[in-house]
Amino acid sequence: xxxxxxxxxxxxxxxxxxxxxxxxxxxxxxxxxxxxxxxxxxxxxxxxxxxxxxxxxxxxxxxxxxxxxxxxxxxxxxxxxxxxxxxxxxxxxxxxxxxxxxxxxxxxxxx
Amino acid sequence: xxxxxxxxxxxxxxxxxxxxxxxxxxxxxxxxxxxxxxxxxxxxxxxxxxxxxxxxxxxxxxxxxxxxxxxxxxxxxxxxxxxxxxxxxxxxxxxxxxxxxxxxxxxxxxxxxxxxxxxxxxxxxxxxxxxxxxxxxxxxxxxxxxxxxxxxxxxxxxxxxxxxxxxxxxxxxxxxxxxxxxxxxxxxxxxxxxxxxxxxxxxxxxxxxxxxxxxxxxxxxxxxxxxxxxxxxxxxxxxxxxxxxxxxxxxxxxxxxxxxxxxxxxxxxxxxxxxxxxxxxxxxxxxxxxxxxxxxxxxxxxxxxxxxxxxxxxxxxxxxxxxxxxxxxxxxxxxxxxx
Numbered sequence: 001x002x003x004x005x006x007x008x009x010x011x012x013x014x015x016x017x018x019x020x021x022x023x024x025x026x027x028x029x030x031x032x033x034x035x036x037x038x039x040x041x042x043x044x045x046x047x048x049x050x051x052x053x054x055x056x057x058x059x060x061x062x063x064x065x066x067x068x069x070x071x072x073x074x075x076x077x078x079x080x081x082x083x084x085x086x087x088x089x090x091x092x093x094x095x096x097x098x099x100x101x102x103x104x105x106x107x108x109x110x111x
Numbered sequence: 112x113x114x115x116x117x118x119x120x121x122x123x124x125x126x127x128x129x130x131x132x133x134x135x136x137x138x139x140x141x142x143x144x145x146x147x148x149x150x151x152x153x154x155x156x157x158x159x160x161x162x163x164x165x166x167x168x169x170x171x172x173x174x175x176x177x178x179x180x181x182x183x184x185x186x187x188x189x190x191x192x193x194x195x196x197x198x199x200x201x202x203x204x205x206x207x208x209x210x211x212x213x214x215x216x217x218x219x220x221x222x223x224x225x226x227x228x229x230x231x232x233x234x235x236x237x238x239x240x241x242x243x244x245x246x247x248x249x250x251x252x253x254x255x256x257x258x259x260x261x262x263x264x265x266x267x268x269x270x271x272x273x274x275x276x277x278x279x280x281x282x283x284x285x286x287x288x289x290x291x292x293x294x295x296x297x298x299x300x301x302x303x304x305x306x307x308x309x310x311x312x313x314x315x316x317x318x319x320x321x322x323x324x325x326x327x328x329x330x331x332x333x334x335x336x337x338x339x340x341x342x343x344x345x346x347x348x349x350x351x352x353x354x355x356x357x358x359x360x361x362x363x364x365x366x367x368x369x370x371x372x373x374x375x376x377x378x379x380x381x382x383x384x385x386x387x388x389x390x391x392x393x394x395x396x397x398x399x400x401x402x403x404x405x406x407x408x409x410x411x412x413x414x415x416x417x418x419x420x421x422x423x424x425x426x427x428x429x430x431x432x433x434x435x436x437x438x439x440x441x442x443x444x445x446x447x448x449x450x
Contacts (some may be wrong), residue, residue: 014356016306016365028331035327041338041357060359065333091324 005069023105027064029099036091037061043085043095053078057085057095060102073106113138116442117199117208119382122150123172123428124420124435125215130175131439137446140207141181143380148173150217156247158323159291160430167229168428173231186381190389197415203311210449211415211442214391214399215435218376219422221270221278229266229372230342235250236350237370239269240285241293248287252289255369263369264294265289266339271375272310280396282375283425286313289373290326297330305332306365308339308354316427335363342370376425391416398424409441417442 027034037058044056055078063072075100085095114137118125121143149169157164163293178365182203191198196210222238223231230237235254238246246252264323267289270284286309293305310336314320326332337354345351356363375435382391392412394400399422402410409417419438420431 011362013362013364016363018136032328035331036324059359064355066359066361066363 014066015111016066019021021067023069025104027101031094031098032107033091034061034064034092034098036093039090040090042088042090046084046088047078049078055059055079060097061066062100064085066105069106072102073108074101076102076107114205114446115140116212116213117207117209118142118212118213118215120150120215120217120379120420120422121145121148121181121183121339122217122420122431123152123168124213124217124422124438125150125213125434126169126172126176127432128213128215128439129179129181130149130172132442133176133179134441135439137442138180140209141179142185142187143181143183144186146184148176148181148412150429151220151241154241154245154248154406156244157291157295159191159287159379160290160316160318162295166421177424184423192389196417210412211417211445213419213439214382214411214422214444215419216379216382216399216422218425220374221276221282221371221377223269223374224272225276226269226372228341229269229339229370230343230344230350231372234344234350234370235348236344236368237358237372238317239372239374240288240375243296245373247295249293252418260300260368262306262367263293264306264308264365264367265293265341265371265373266352267307267309268338269372269374270377271373278375278377278397280375280425281313283313283315283426285373285375286311287322287377288437289371290319290323290332292371293332294322294326294330297332305330306352306367307332307334308352309334309336310338337363343364376421379422382422394423396424398422404439409438411446415445417445 024044032057041058043056044050049055059073060072079099084095089095116132116139118129118136118141120137121141125141131348132139137285155165186202188202189246199207220241238254246255246318270276270278296372314323335356339352339354341353343351350370351366353364357403392400401408401418401423411418417438419435
């Protein structure tokens with residue numbers, strides 16, 4: 001195709017119709033509490049890895065629900081499993097356990 | 112002789128107050144414009160957070176008010192102020208002398224047609240909270256085709272917190288109503304995908320937060336923080352909903368079989384009638400003004416006029432019933448102070 005030296009940037013819209021949620025359904029079965037997240041950001045604010053790695057559990061959970069699995073798994077690489085997020089979560093999500101379940105379903109070993 | 116109290120509005124506030132005033136020894140006269148009692152609740156299916164059937168609440172209130180004078184299909188034509196009483200003239204030709212009037216005139220739902228971008232009255236798949244509740248109650252609705260619904264969405268704050276729609280106020284009960292209706296839909300169709308589009312979720316009442324957690328965890332209802340910007344119809348006759356997922360900072364779109372608009376609450380316009388001979392003071396929120404919003408919420412600034420229920424602002428059923436009881440006591444104390 002002719003290269004005119006410019007292009008139209010792809011739409012950033014997330015089309016929820018085409019989001020495959022099979023993995024998330026599996027995660028839900030393992031971790032029903034994952035759905036209780038209210039995106040308050042406590043986990044992200046307290047995360048010691050977040051400051052230098054960009055790790056945010058809030059974004060991980062959100063991205064998984066919107067089908068952005070690659071971004072989520074990439075982000076989780078910053079996690080040290082220290083468990084501070086489970087101390088601050090107001091919805092009492094066992095975040096450390098949740099992170100390990102996410103790795104089990106979406107992580108590199110799972111593929 | 113028993114003292115008259117004219118109660119305008121035969122919804123739950125009027126019924127509860129009538130029952131209480133009768134047991135305090137007064138002669139309540141209940142005026143209702145419709146042919147049935149119970150107001151909006153008469154069309155409702157069940158109530159959050161314990162799914163109590165609305166008809167049980169209405170029939171219990173009607174039962175307690177069975178011995179009093181009730182005029183249905185009747186409107187107030189004129190209210191004339193006399194020296195220390197009121198002369199209330201009704202559309203059925205009756206004229207009542209009373210020293211106290213209780214306004215229990217309630218609310219009306221925001222007309223969802225006005226939010227044209229949501230397509231109510233334009234697309235067949237768009238209904239309101241009230242339409243859905245009537246359908247839950249067994250009334251057929253051609254817009255809700257049982258066999259084809261696999262996904263549904265709820266739009267919060269339709270005609271609430273919206274200055275351009277003429278109502279900057281929060282209607283307060285729609286958040287929890289949407290969750291209740293979403294759960295009811297999921298109970299009927301467990302495989303259905305249900306989305307809620309919200310700005311804030313205001314779970315202020317007893318057990319509301321538990322109900323919300325259950326909607327998320329047990330029913331898998333998905334919440335998207337972002338106000339729906341527009342709705343269109345696709346070639347298959349489904350509706351395409353656009354919003355921003357503000358938690359991700361990205362636009363989202365989703366195709367749905369059914370879209371439910373959570374219409375907000377406005378003051379009943381019949382109490383605001385410009386042609387009326389008698390005017391009730393209106394507060395800056397568009398609802399009837401009370402003497403004091405903290406302690407004297409049952410008293411109108413006008414002597415001898417009392418208020419109960421959603422005429423002074425959006426309220427839940429238990430709040431309305433509590434206000435009606437409190438209004439009955441306020442009226443009782445007011446009469447005693449006049450002795």
